[in-house]
Amino acid sequence: MLEVKDLYSTVSGKTILNGVNLSIKPGEVHAIMGPNGSGKSTLSYTLAGKPNYIVDSGDILFEDQSIIEMLPETRAQLGIFLSFQHPLEIAGVRMDQFMRSAYNSIQKQNNNEELDVLKFNRLLKSKSEELNVDSDLIQRFVNHGFSGGERKKNEILQMAVLDPKLMILDEPDSGLDIDAVRSVADGINKLRSESKSTVIITHYQRILNYVIPDYVHIFMDGKIIQSGDKTLALQVEEKGYEIFN
Amino acid sequence: MSIQEIPNTKPYITVYNDVVSNIDKTTSQLILSAKKKAFDNLMDSGFPTHRKGNEDWKYTDVNKILQNEYKLFENSFKTPNNLESISSELPSYKSDNYLVFINGVFQQSLSQTSNDSIIIDSLKNSLDLHSSLITPHLENLSNAEDPFMNFNTALFEDGVFIYLPKNTNPSKPIQIINIEYNDSQKNHFVISPLILVVIDEGSYINLEEYCLGSESSSNLINTTTRFVLSKSSKLNYSRFQNYSKDTNNINNTVAILEQNSTFNSFYLDFGGQIVRNNLNVELLGEESTANLLGLYLPNTNQHVDNQVIVDHKSPYSYSDQTYKGILNGNAQSVFHGSIIVREKSIKVDAAQEDKNLLLSSEAEAYTKPAFWIYCDDVMCKHGAACGQIDEESLFYLTSRGISSTVAKQLLVRGFVGDVLGRIESDTNNKNYIEKQIENRLDNWL
Numbered sequence: 001m002l003e004v005k006d007l008y009s010t011v012s013g014k015t016i017l018n019g020v021n022l023s024i025k026p027g028e029v030h031a032i033m034g035p036n037g038s039g040k041s042t043l044s045y046t047l048a049g050k051p052n053y054i055v056d057s058g059d060i061l062f063e064d065q066s067i068i069e070m071l072p073e074t075r076a077q078l079g080i081f082l083s084f085q086h087p088l089e090i091a092g093v094r095m096d097q098f099m100r101s102a103y104n105s106i107q108k109q110n111n112n113e114e115l116d117v118l119k120f121n122r123l124l125k126s127k128s129e130e131l132n133v134d135s136d137l138i139q140r141f142v143n144h145g146f147s148g149g150e151r152k153k154n155e156i157l158q159m160a161v162l163d164p165k166l167m168i169l170d171e172p173d174s175g176l177d178i179d180a181v182r183s184v185a186d187g188i189n190k191l192r193s194e195s196k197s198t199v200i201i202t203h204y205q206r207i208l209n210y211v212i213p214d215y216v217h218i219f220m221d222g223k224i225i226q227s228g229d230k231t232l233a234l235q236v237e238e239k240g241y242e243i244f245n
Numbered sequence: 246m247s248i249q250e251i252p253n254t255k256p257y258i259t260v261y262n263d264v265v266s267n268i269d270k271t272t273s274q275l276i277l278s279a280k281k282k283a284f285d286n287l288m289d290s291g292f293p294t295h296r297k298g299n300e301d302w303k304y305t306d307v308n309k310i311l312q313n314e315y316k317l318f319e320n321s322f323k324t325p326n327n328l329e330s331i332s333s334e335l336p337s338y339k340s341d342n343y344l345v346f347i348n349g350v351f352q353q354s355l356s357q358t359s360n361d362s363i364i365i366d367s368l369k370n371s372l373d374l375h376s377s378l379i380t381p382h383l384e385n386l387s388n389a390e391d392p393f394m395n396f397n398t399a400l401f402e403d404g405v406f407i408y409l410p411k412n413t414n415p416s417k418p419i420q421i422i423n424i425e426y427n428d429s430q431k432n433h434f435v436i437s438p439l440i441l442v443v444i445d446e447g448s449y450i451n452l453e454e455y456c457l458g459s460e461s462s463s464n465l466i467n468t469t470t471r472f473v474l475s476k477s478s479k480l481n482y483s484r485f486q487n488y489s490k491d492t493n494n495i496n497n498t499v500a501i502l503e504q505n506s507t508f509n510s511f512y513l514d515f516g517g518q519i520v521r522n523n524l525n526v527e528l529l530g531e532e533s534t535a536n537l538l539g540l541y542l543p544n545t546n547q548h549v550d551n552q553v554i555v556d557h558k559s560p561y562s563y564s565d566q567t568y569k570g571i572l573n574g575n576a577q578s579v580f581h582g583s584i585i586v587r588e589k590s591i592k593v594d595a596a597q598e599d600k601n602l603l604l605s606s607e608a609e610a611y612t613k614p615a616f617w618i619y620c621d622d623v624m625c626k627h628g629a630a631c632g633q634i635d636e637e638s639l640f641y642l643t644s645r646g647i648s649s650t651v652a653k654q655l656l657v658r659g660f661v662g663d664v665l666g667r668i669e670s671d672t673n674n675k676n677y678i679e680k681q682i683e684n685r686l687d688n689w690l
């Protein structure tokens with residue numbers, strides 16, 4: 001599904017990623033843990049194709065195709081989804097309009113049926129009910145006046161509607177109360193399947209009790225320095241990142 | 246000061262004399278004296294200049310407007326059989342009350358008015374029939390200090406007169422269509438429409454004005470509009486301006502609001518080279534309300550200047566100014582909004598906001614708020630912002646699979662969405678406005 005090969009990338013003239021290697025097969029869940037400022041979000045932005053995140057060397061293959069030259073919209077249309085660490089508020093743009101526009105762009109690109117307002121709203125409503133997202137939120141402007149928890153839930157809702165192949169979740173659990181963590185985790189689990197892959201960036205092993213990872217990677221100074229199974233997350237929780245230095 | 250020393254006004258002595266000699270001899274002496282007074286005022290003051298200390302015209306160059314010598318339009322062309330042949334932007338729906346002007350000249354045969362108790366007619370016709378209703382307002386106009394207002398009073402030949410007696414509520418909007426038309430040779434005309442709208446107690450109307458340009462026109466359209474809202478009356482006014490890109494448009498609007506009356510205005514500026522909207526709102530009566538909305542979308546070589554003055558002369562009055570600009574190319578905009586709250590005007594609630602979205606790094610927007618508050622017990626809010634499309638927001642939308650063109654359209658439409666949502670006018674008018682904005686943005690993004 002995803003092959004990150006010796007990836008170096010630069011933001012504002014500063015090299016942040018220092019040779020990331022990561023290989024993810026369909027159906028797998030990978031957790032990435034690492035200290036603040038180590039470059040986890042930078043990795044997620046680089047995968048999603050954020051402008052100004054410049055790949056200096058290395059490659060990113062998605063389903064055996066290099067994506068480093070692709071626009072963010074093209075990557076999304078191929079099935080890559082990034083759940084943002086800090087979801088943005090978009091003034092004046094309603095959630096339902098935004099989501100229909102996104103859904104139809106992806107459908108169109110993949111030669112699938114586009115939905116009219118009525119049909120799409122039905123889809124959006126059923127997804128939001130499934131995920132226990134207040135149906136008010138989908139008629140409001142994107143993230144406008146949403147609480148921290150609502151924003152994170154809204155990312156999961158968007159992901160459920162767009163149904164990506166690769167889910168990259170940048171701290172989907174931070175700032176959430178324990179019930180919200182569980183409901184976000186439930187949301188992620190509902191979307192998992194044999195053919196889909198998940199990357200969860202997190203500081204806490206808590207969410208990994210619900211979304212059980214196949215691999216845990218320790219990310220420091222812009223690269224993965226150690227990989228293991230889920231017990232690695234417990235070690236981090238207990239002893240911090242000191243032990244990896 | 247002798248006339249020769251004053252810049253720019255001299256060419257208009259002949260124009261003024263032509264106007265006066267065109268006036269019907271039976272016309273009331275009052276009109277002639279109002280014109281003379283206004284013209285003398287203009288000769289004394291001169292046109293406003295860029296000079297130091299002239300804050301009101303600091304960012305808009307009057308010399309650029311007046312570098313052409315404008316002549317009076319001579320109505321020599323043949324009236325077209327249908328308007329569609331000279332303008333492609335006419336609204337597709339026609340109300341019962343539909344007044345057409347070509348280069349300021351009333352087109353009786355192309356207009357229609359329903360004849361109920363309301364007076365809706367060209368000003369010229371009305372001056373003959375209802376001069377007693379009009380002359381008090383002309384006297385008022387000739388006392389104006391503003392040079393362009395005096396210029397209009399001195400030169401106006403026609404325009405619109407609307408009078409609503411007590412408690413009348415026409416269900417259909419009143420539409421004014423102003424079309425520029427240039428048959429061939431390159432002439433610069435000064436066009437001076439005067440629009441007078443008097444709404445008596447308890448009455449209510451929707452008024453729509455469409456100002457449409459033609460390719461080769463290069464005029465000075467200097468309009469005065471006066472709205473008088475009596476007790477408990479309401480006016481919804483929506484003005485779409487898309488004059489030729491070489492035409493200069495100065496708009497002098499005064500709205501007088503008596504007790505408990507409501508004035509909702511919406512200005513949409515697309516066209517013109519230099520556009521100046523002076524909107525002076527006087528909240529004379531308690532609990533009067535003014536909701537003033539504006540959108541301007543100037544393109545390269547266009548300059549739009551909105552000068553709004555809201556004067557709270559009574560307690561419990563409410564006002565809101567919400568203006569937004571989307572600027573393309575090297576367009577420039579000015580927003581100069583003033584709020585005055587007089588000494589005894591307690592419990593006034595006044596807000597003002599101007600936000601600009603620059604689609605190019607060459608575009609420039611100036612925002613200058615001003616407050617004169619002479620009363621403690623008031624609420625005043627103010628906001629201003631200026632910036633380009635937010636790159637972070639753009640990435641958020643594109644990361645969901647939306648192309649950057651569509652994402653920009655969503656963001657830009659979102660930027661003006663709150664203003665569009667608040668326009669008070671007929672549904673057809675709102676649809677027309679949305680369509681116009683959509684078309685313009687499609688061309689830009």
Ligand SMILES: Nc1ncnc2c1ncn2[C@@H]1O[C@H](COP(=O)(O)OP(=O)(O)OP(=O)(O)O)[C@@H](O)[C@H]1O
Nearest residue numbers: 011012014016035036037038039040041042043085
């Ligand atoms: N646009 C930018 N310009 C300059 N430096 C940046 C930019 N974006 C990120 N950085 C720097 O890159 C480094 C990595 O940041 P990043 O956000 O990827 O860390 P992170 O691992 O996600 O941290 P956290 O756990 O706090 O979310 C930090 O030192 C940060 O200051």
Ligand SMILES: [Mg+2]
Nearest residue numbers: 040041042085
């Ligand atoms: Mg981060």
